[in-house]
Amino acid sequence: MARYWKLTQGGGEYQEVRGKGVVGQQPLIGPGQSFRYTSRAILQTPVGVMEGAYTLLDTSTQRVFEVAINPFRLAVPLQLH
Secondary structure (H helix, E strand, O other), X not given: OEEEEEEEEOOOOEEEXXXXXXXXXXXXOOOOOOOOOOOOOOOOOOEEEEXXXXXXXXXXXXXXXXXXXXXXXXXXXXXXX
């Protein structure tokens, strides 16, 4: 249903992004199915960190819940050993 991202630059500055769906879609994902998409983030420094959450709806119970996305590193190619 929605997404939240926190993008932290190498110097500690951060930007938060909230919005409906992902890449303009709110996919319906059935049991055993998956959904894959590609997106991008703009870094002002060679390395950064991204973390966030997806807000989902269980259509069988109408329960809304959130799934956290643990922090992961973003790096411009060939910047890290």
